[in-house]
Amino acid sequence: MKKILTSILMIAFALCLGGCDLPWQKQAADTTEKAQTIESSKVKGTMEGMKLTVGVSDEMAPFSFYNEEKKELEGFDIEILKGISDYLGFKYETKILSMQEIEEQIKSGDIDFAIAGISITDDRQEEFDFTDSYYENTISMAVNKDSGIEDRKDIQGKIIGVEEGTANARYVDEYMKEGNTVKYFSSMEEVFKNLEEGKIDVTFYDTTGVDYYLENHTDTNIEALSEELNSEQSNYGIMFAKGYKYLDHFNVSLQVLNTDGEYQEIKDRWIGTDN
Known part of the structure; x- marks a missing residue:
């Protein structure tokens, strides 16, 4: 621990x-x-x-x-x-x-x-x-496989989806909002659904949650970027x-x-x- x-x-x-x-x-x-x-x-x-x-x-x-x-x-x-x-x-x-x-x-x-x-x-x-x-925990970036995003610099001009009211939403508002479109959802279930369908390009979510989602959804259009954002506020x-x-x-x-x-x-x- x-x-x-x-x-x-x-x-x-x-x-x-x-x-x-x-x-x-x-x-x-x-x-x-x-x-x-x-x-x-x-x-x-x-x-x-x-x-x-x-x-x-x-x-x-x-x-x-x-x-x-x-x-x-x-x-x-x-x-x-x-x-x-x-x-x-x-x-x-x-x-x-x-x-x-x-x-x-x-x-x-x-x-x-x-x-x-x-x-x-x-x-x-x-x-x-x-x-x-x-x-x-850390923050991970999960992307739609067809988004063309390979690392954080590719996010510029993309559509970001986050769960409203969360620490991840606050992170996006503070560091990633400029030059991007941010959509807010009431749940991560909605976020992942929109990410699967390509209606958003990327989400920022707790690493453990992203890992769990991918482990339990083998037929998915989502992948996690290798970079993790280390934040004491996670x-x-x-x-x-x-x-x-x-x-x-x-x-x-x-x-x-x-x-x-x-x-x-x-x-x-x-x-x-x-x-």
Whole structure:
């Protein structure tokens, strides 16, 4: 598990005595407060009796998607969510939402948090709290095979399709919009459909998602360019409203999943050992 969960050493975290705010939630440092280290075992089960509503995606394979045969949600994120729930003790119901709806409903309090392959971007961190990153990703360019695009410089003057409201759309708006036509879609399913049909030339999407699509669509008109765009703002985190009371509990539970090997088992099952 590369470079993730770095803000927690071992499986412990600092809590202020007397119920004060968590260190990273303070507006100013308070050097008079004493802190004690509480082991992860003292976090286990501390959210028992709670029923939380969780925003998820139903089309972001292999992280969170709807299995038509099983008639249920599954994927990497769904199993991470279950592992956290089992450790902290809360029960939950999932709510399938778009990224835009997730942001709106976290702000309104209609959902408690979201895990849906959500990139920890600078813009989002101004409005939301995140756990430490639980998965590192990169951005890939997927193109229609007849587009004539062989590398990034060939994109000039082409039609780019992206899912609206996502970190990838923001990347395109910031770096690729000039001189190109950008079309926005409500889902990656629509993006890939239009890319297959040649109605758009290229899309920018998380590398793991592109790889999964190509592995599961052998008869495809889409191919991935070899260049990957490395961006720290592609890393995934669980998203909460600002000042969420149990953020530290989630960070500890993620670290425990990593330490006890459950994280790697889930990752191997859904993403593979080479990613």
